[in-house]
Amino acid sequence: MVTTVPNVTSVTINLMNNIKFILETYHGINSRYQCPECKRKEKTFSRYINTHTGEHIHETVGRCNRESNCGYHYTPKQYFQDNKILSEVHRHDNNPKANASPSPKANPKENPNTKPKSVSYINIDNFKATLKCYETNHFVSFLVSVFGYKTTNELISKYFIGSSKHWQGATIFWQIDSQGNIRTGKIMLYSAETGKRIKEPFPHITWVHKTIQQPKFELRQCLFGEHLLIDKTKPVAIVESEKTAIIASAYLPSFIWLASGSLNNLNINTCKDLAGRRVSLFPDLKCFEKWSAKAKELANYAHFNVSDLLERRATEDERAKGLDLADYLLKFDYRDFVLNVPEEPQTQTEEPPVYLPVVKPKHISPSKLIYDFEIPELIQQENWLSELDELERFFSGVAFSNEPIKLNQCTTITDISLFLETNFATARANNGKPIFLVYVERLRWMNDIFN
Secondary structure (H helix, E strand, C coil): CCCCCCCHHHHHHHHHHHCCEEECCCCCHHHCECCCCCCCCCCCEEEEEECCCCCECCCCCEEECCCCCCCCEECHHHHHHHCCCHHHHHHHHCCHHHHCCCCHHHCHHHCCCCCCCCCCCCCHHHHHCCCCCHHHCHHHHHHHHHHHHHHHHHHHHHHCCEEECCCCCEEEEEEECCCCCEEEEEEECECCCCCCECCCCCCCEEEHHHHCCCCCCCCCCCCECHHHHHCCCCCEEEECCHHHHHHHHHHCCCCEEEECCCHHHCCCCCCHHHCCCEEEECCCCCCHHHHHHHHHHCCCCCEEEECCHHHHHCCHHHHHHCCCHHHHHCCCCCCCCCCCCCCCCCCCCCCCCCCCCCCCCCCCCHHHCCCCCCCCCCCCCCCCHHHHHHHHHHHHCCCCCCCCEECCCCCEECCHHHHHHHHHHHHHHCCCCHHHHHHHHHHHHHHHHHC
């Protein structure tokens, strides 16, 4: 009788086919670790786990989230190749059950009876409660120092910038999807003087769904600013940081500016609403190649063009600092910012070039942005038009002075005419949609002051 000894390589391949390795899902600071390469104090390292056991492979196997400044990424495949996969094979060889093929029910994706978890959303009241206290919001203070009150007010209204008490002066960047659902909000703290993130003694960044401790929250992020995609007339531009998207929208209002939050969040799921649109990606310095690869990966979903603006314009010092588009734009007065027009006109078959307008940009008032959100069925839609008519008649008979008016503890109105025009127009354009109720409430507060 001849005994056939199984080939170790074939055994290994079979085992590896039955095991999946993924980066550990974020579920708090304890799910992130110190990077073995850059070894920064803050935890920026995600480790790979075995989906069957939930165990980490090794403390060095994972990816650093500092893609530009570190870029460390040691995959399970590399680890097993470097170690000849002996440790993984022996572990399974010593456990007969591990060598057996997993039953269909062992993998939720293969179980037809397993239903995908429903996406969770932030309650509308939690959202509305943050649309105030802009006088103490550090990021808003920085915007005012750059753009003044009028443009800053437009940016607040366009992106629904919120304020948080989690840290004094903190900002909330709400993720509102194209259906008007509030996926979550990113809480960050900035310097009011420089507009830079506060990273000491720790990175000041967290999430609204974490702070309100909403149980069993199923997070599925969308692109920051996705709600603006209701405008089908403009091309789309995507940057990494929410701050950059907001600032760039003041310099270049001819684009709809979105932010991915990270390159990893620019994926098939978050790009579904970009289908068929022309999208320009503006990577930070030293990220051009990675973003170009991402554009190729997503080419079936939209017409992507990757801008090399920073690569062409940056100095050596700026490259060393990892300049982003906001850093570059802020060197100029936003009212006069221009970029050279291409020497030769582009043909219709080529992708449109990405460059700034020669004329001063015209700022788009939030009153001219027509939103058309679908309100969740559980929220009953109101009709504000009669009340708005009555309020408008009242204010038309009021003689306003040029003195600022303190609307509430956190808000002072310096341009009453602009305040009324913006709030009336936005409330009418979005009649009854709960996410826009704050505009009606502001008018009610103003009415109480003069009654």
